Amino acid sequence: MANSDIDNPLLKALPPAVDYLSYLTILEYNLTAKQLPILHDVLQDTDLTVNIGWDLVHLLLPLLPESQSCLQDVARLGNPREVVLKVTELLEALAIPEGDEEEEEEADDEGREAQEYLDQPQDDETQSGETTTTTAPASHPDASLATPIVQHDYLSLRAKPSKVSQFSALLDMLAILHPRIKTKYPSRFLSTSLQAILPAYAALVTDPDATEAVLDFIKTFAGSTRPRLPPRKSSTQVLTQATPLPTSAPDPEGNTEPLGPEETALQKRLLQSFLTFIAEGYVSALPADDDVAALGWSSRLLEHLHPEKTIPGRRTIREAFEKDEGFHHRDSTIGKMLALTRDLDIPTEVICRTVVEPETPTNQDSTELPSSASDVPLSRPGCLYLLSASYASRILFHASSDKTEYLTESAFFSFLSDFLGPPSSATLGTEPASLIDSILFFGHYISEKTAMKHFLEQSENESTWTETLQYLSILSANTPSASLRYNAHVLTSNLLHAHPNDQLRLSFIKDTLEHCPYENLKASAVGWLKDEILAANPSQPNPVDGQVSADGKSEKSNSIFATPTCIATLAPQLFVSPSNMSTEEFLAHENFFLAALNLYLLLLTKEGLSVKLGLRAAMDEVAVSGERGVRLLLGMERKVAEVREGDEEGKKVRGIGEGGLMEWVIEMCRQQERKLGW
Numbered sequence: 001m002a003n004s005d006i007d008n009p010l011l012k013a014l015p016p017a018v019d020y021l022s023y024l025t026i027l028e029y030n031l032t033a034k035q036l037p038i039l040h041d042v043l044q045d046t047d048l049t050v051n052i053g054w055d056l057v058h059l060l061l062p063l064l065p066e067s068q069s070c071l072q073d074v075a076r077l078g079n080p081r082e083v084v085l086k087v088t089e090l091l092e093a094l095a096i097p098e099g100d101e102e103e104e105e106e107a108d109d110e111g112r113e114a115q116e117y118l119d120q121p122q123d124d125e126t127q128s129g130e131t132t133t134t135t136a137p138a139s140h141p142d143a144s145l146a147t148p149i150v151q152h153d154y155l156s157l158r159a160k161p162s163k164v165s166q167f168s169a170l171l172d173m174l175a176i177l178h179p180r181i182k183t184k185y186p187s188r189f190l191s192t193s194l195q196a197i198l199p200a201y202a203a204l205v206t207d208p209d210a211t212e213a214v215l216d217f218i219k220t221f222a223g224s225t226r227p228r229l230p231p232r233k234s235s236t237q238v239l240t241q242a243t244p245l246p247t248s249a250p251d252p253e254g255n256t257e258p259l260g261p262e263e264t265a266l267q268k269r270l271l272q273s274f275l276t277f278i279a280e281g282y283v284s285a286l287p288a289d290d291d292v293a294a295l296g297w298s299s300r301l302l303e304h305l306h307p308e309k310t311i312p313g314r315r316t317i318r319e320a321f322e323k324d325e326g327f328h329h330r331d332s333t334i335g336k337m338l339a340l341t342r343d344l345d346i347p348t349e350v351i352c353r354t355v356v357e358p359e360t361p362t363n364q365d366s367t368e369l370p371s372s373a374s375d376v377p378l379s380r381p382g383c384l385y386l387l388s389a390s391y392a393s394r395i396l397f398h399a400s401s402d403k404t405e406y407l408t409e410s411a412f413f414s415f416l417s418d419f420l421g422p423p424s425s426a427t428l429g430t431e432p433a434s435l436i437d438s439i440l441f442f443g444h445y446i447s448e449k450t451a452m453k454h455f456l457e458q459s460e461n462e463s464t465w466t467e468t469l470q471y472l473s474i475l476s477a478n479t480p481s482a483s484l485r486y487n488a489h490v491l492t493s494n495l496l497h498a499h500p501n502d503q504l505r506l507s508f509i510k511d512t513l514e515h516c517p518y519e520n521l522k523a524s525a526v527g528w529l530k531d532e533i534l535a536a537n538p539s540q541p542n543p544v545d546g547q548v549s550a551d552g553k554s555e556k557s558n559s560i561f562a563t564p565t566c567i568a569t570l571a572p573q574l575f576v577s578p579s580n581m582s583t584e585e586f587l588a589h590e591n592f593f594l595a596a597l598n599l600y601l602l603l604l605t606k607e608g609l610s611v612k613l614g615l616r617a618a619m620d621e622v623a624v625s626g627e628r629g630v631r632l633l634l635g636m637e638r639k640v641a642e643v644r645e646g647d648e649e650g651k652k653v654r655g656i657g658e659g660g661l662m663e664w665v666i667e668m669c670r671q672q673e674r675k676l677g678w
Contacts, residue, residue, distance in 0.1 A: 010038050020051045027052075031059055033066045043073040046249050053078025054086045057173075061090060064161040064169055071169055075176035076248040084177045084189050087170050088196040094163055094170075095199035164204055168213040171197070175220040182254035187266045191369050194274045201278065205285040208329060214278055215336050221271050222343035262372060269373035272346050276354075279337050280382035283434045286330060291483045292317055294434035295330055297388050297441035298487040304396055305448055309490070317483070318396075334389045341386055348390055352406040354383040356415050381435060384419070388438040391445060409455040412446045413464045416471055423470040429478030436475060436484050443472065443491045447498065456499050469496060469508055477518035489524055496528055497535070502560045505532060506569060513573035519592050526595035529561075529570065530602060536561035537609055564614030567603075571618040575600065577635025586639050590662075593636065597665045600632065604672035616678060633673070636666050 009030045015023055031039065043049045053074040060067040060074070074083055174193055181189050197214065204210035286294040293299075299317040303310055310316050321327040341351070353359075358380050370376050387407070393399040419435055421428045429436075446452060455461055469492055476488035499505055509532075512525040536559035560566055567574075574596050578586050586593075603615050610616065623631045640662060 008035075008038060010035055010042060014042065015048065020048075024052050024055055027056070028059060031063070033063050036063060036066050036070055040069050040073060043070060043077065046077045049074060049077040050079050050249075050252055054082035057083065057086045058090060061166050061169065062160060064165050068169060068172075071173055072176065075173040076246065079253070080177045080180040080251055081183075081189065081253065084174065084181065084193060087173050087177065088193050091167070091170055091193075091196040091200045094167055095196075095203045097203070164207050164209050164213070167200055167204055167210055171213050171217040175217050176248060178221075180248050180251050182251040182256065184255055184257060184259075185263060186259070187263055187270060188369050190267055190270055194270060198274075198277055198281070202281055205281050206287075208333070211278075211282055211333055215333070215340065218271065218275055218278070218340055219343070222340055265373045266370060266376070268344070269376045270370070272344050273376045273378050275337065275340055275344060275346070276351075276379040276382035276386065278382070279334075279385050280379040282333065282337070283385040284381065284432050286434060288433055288481055289326065290320065291481060292320060292327065293437040293481050293484050294432075295334060295385075295388070295392075295437065296321065296327075296483075297392050298437050298444060299483050300396055301392070301441050301444045302487055302490060305444060306490075334385070335393070338386060338389045338393065341390075346386075348387070348402065348404070348406055351378075351383045351387050351390070352411075354378045354380055355387055356407070356411045381419075384438050385434065388441050392441070395445070407442060407446070409446055409449070409452055410461070410464070412442055413461075413468050416468060420471055420475075423467070423474055428471070429475050430480070433479075433481050433484060436479060436481075436488075440472075440475075440484065440487045440491055443495075444487070447491060447494045452498060453500070462501075462504060465495070465499060466504070466508060473512065473516075473521055473524070474518070476524065477516075477521040492524075493528060493531065497531060502532075502536075506560055506566060510570055510573065513570065519589055523591045523595040526574070526592070526599050529566075529574075530599050532559075532561040533566065533603075533609075533613070535559075537606070537612065539607075562612065564612075564617070567613045567615055567618045568621070571622050575619055575622050575632045577623075577632050578639045579635040581639065583643055586643065594662055594665065596632075597636065597662065597669065601665060601669050601672065604669060604676065610676065616676075633666055633669055636662070640666070 009026055013023055013026045018026070027039075043053070056074055056078075057071065060071050064071075174197075178186070178190055178193065183189075197217075201210055201214055283294050288294075296317045300321070303316050303318050321331055341348075359374075359377065391407075394402065416439060419439060420431060456465060472488050472492040472495065476485050476492055479485050479488060496505055496508060509525050509529050513522055516522055516525070578589070578593060581589070603610050603613065619631065
């Protein structure tokens, strides 16, 4: 042994030279990154590590990454019950927000100054490794040893390891510690640790390395023989175990009595629940990059079911997830979570049941540790995300041979109201984009099922259908994400047109035009009406479009949308003149008026349609009975002219001024009216 090692305070003061508490004090004053290899050797003494390991963790954590081996020594050889509690305490500290911005900036400045100082060339004395020391005070119980104690100076300052690095190191310790605890109820320790991990993970969830660390932690308990996937290239320095660790010491307070079945079931349920809450936290925190909400399931399924709706030349959402590394990593991560559901034996049926009919935990006091598996709930949003991933893997990627149908039409309609606020709520549509994305994903899936027609044919489901359309239509108007609004609009249209009762479809369109407070949704209702009219009035009768009745006629010809009743019912909401509106009110309704003009032009130009639907009679009735008493086109012409006249700087006209679109449509309608002799 070199003389320098003999004189090293970490070796010179080893018990029994001093007691354990005094040795901890000496360690606290002398521990630096350069001393860590010596400490690693010292900690191989199991008796020493059992007595001091629990109080070393907070000293070693700031010295990461160099202290990783020492932390693992503590996890392997220390008292597992004491060390688990210390690790849990430090995890809880990671969840606490740091000080105010001024304090953080001041600490950052000090760290930068210290690093600059460390980077400067030092004098010969400093470079030789010599430091200024003093001896233990005379009052110290072991002052006779004259143990050198290093004074904290500027050189001892070092950059603080990232929270993610600390988080990862602590999880690595827990993965070693929990299997070592041999007690009658190890679930009590596991429950405490998992509850500490969740808030810490929530504070770091935007860092992909934090999620990787958590999933690796879960996998150590899953018991699967599947090989680990290759690690993702990390953007920060997160520590991984390159080689297997040496054997851990037994629990010094261990109980050799085998665990009972209830305790085993409880530990399994704790891990299952933990995974679902991790899934909730991860997916909910995904940013909407390039207007891709979370995992983009709804957009990808819509592209899969209706490729004709994609815009040629524009990159699809599916292509984005295939080619963009960031999006691809999202798929990879949720895929790992899905694999862990199998490793932890969480049946898809249980996940689906949690989404549709969540169980109420028997223990409602969250401060008490669970005593049975029934006390531990699964995260409902987390289960929704995992169920979405399960269905997407088999629909989009054909990655599952399980063809069992777990989600029925009635189940989807029922859980819709549970995840979203009531249709009358002003907050509907402001829920997390990830939640709306998964709901719309299942909506697309359900709407395409052949069983949907049978479900809608049952009269007892009419109110459910109407309420669902209200939810979806408001989402199409109120959700911030453009891609989710589009998905909600397409789904609303598909479910509306799918109902076999044309009277109900007409009634919903009328109700939307008459009572909906969202102008963009009223414009959508005009589009629904246009689609219904075109479907009921094909240019050439096509029996394929509808079932052929006994008299040989297509049922489409019997639709209410092929009769004057359709226009007569909706004309008072569609074709009222804006003459008496203020300029601000007219501009607020601009999209709706443009949609109504386009529909009017379609009815005028499609051969025979204006006569078949009684368009002129309906327009006359509106002009006579309406309070404004002015026909639609005349009122539109006057209002557009009024807006232009009062808009000298051209700031108000917006859509009116886009190439004169509204004026052009008005003129086209005028020409068609003249052709028809109106």
